[in-house]
Amino acid sequence: MKFYFLNKLYIKIKNKFIKKNNVVNLCLNRYKRKYKRVDTKNTIIRTYRKKIISKIFLLGPKESYSYIVGSNYIKNYYKNSIIKLCSTFKEIIKKTENEKESFAILPIENTNSGSIYEVYDLLINSKLYILKEFNMKINHCLLSKKRTNINKIKFLYSHYQPFKQCNEFIKKFKKVKIVNTNSTSEAMKTISKIKSPIVAAIGSLSGSKFYDLLVVKKNINNKNNITKFILLSNTYNKNEVDNARILIFMINFKSKKYRVINIIFIINKYKIKIDKLENRIFYNNKSQEVLYVNIKNNFNFTILKKMLDEIKKESNYIRFMGYFI
Secondary structure, three states, X not given: OHHHHHHHHHHHHHHHHOOOOHHHHHHHHHHHHHHHOXXXXXXXXXXXOOOOOEEEEEEOOOOOHHHHHHHHHHHHHOOOEEXXXXXXXXXXXXXXXXXXXXXXXXXXXXXXXXXXXXXXXXXXXXXXXXXXXXXXXXXXEEEEOOOOOHHHOOEEEEOHHHHHHOHHXXXXXXXXXXXXXXXXXXXXXXXHHHOOOOEEEEEOHXXXXXXXXXXXXXXXXXXXXXXXXXXXXXXXXXXHHOOXXXXXXXXXXXXXXXXXXXXXXXXXXXXXXXXXXXXXXXXXXXXXXXXXXXXXXXXXXXXXXXXXXXXXXXXXXXXXXXXXX
């Protein structure tokens, strides 16, 4: 409406002064040229076109390792995105499933603590697809709000995964009570409020700055501590599947002796290379099992279809879970 008002103003001034003063006429023509471009319908559409903003759900609060991955890596691929922090892995999956144009970041595996089974179990009933993987070197720090040393610490807060990843260091503590939290950032946030020299947390160096904590000791984790994170979404790009490096399938079957071996035998029969196998029992029904299979893309899809058709006879159902490019 503003631009139309300015055009009316231009006409009014022009009618009043155009015959009297050529200088005014020249200035008004410049004014008209300036605003004429803005006053067209196409220009307004181009200028104010709505951009699709994607939401990225991950484990918080701020400065959790998931948050660091989201900030440093994902924004390079999805610049037009907003990070949404969740308190549990279950909450991350639910919110991503319910929102269009949204993504989830979840840790799936660590070189020291192994597979994160909580995530695998949640993926059993999830509708999300795996799109990418991100590896992050994790350097844990021992943090406290007050100046202290290892011998004084009586309570140690963190997520259960860092406790596994730092088990060699934790052995040095004589008497310490382990307190599990939903994330490392929640642990850091908690001890920043307690303000006691006998309380400490395992967390990141950037987290110590954010929560104003003192670093008691750096790099307390076991050697070569790398965590694999995965990016998930409601949909996947079918064109990318052909060029994928790894394809991921979930096979659900009734628990029976040699059933897993039979499935592996079928995969080998078609000369398809297995990159990884993860066997999980349903947490609510021990009579059923789930086999996660990562296979290398060294086949044509006709062979893959034949293999899957044969596996179906040994299973309840097969679900395509996603891919790694």
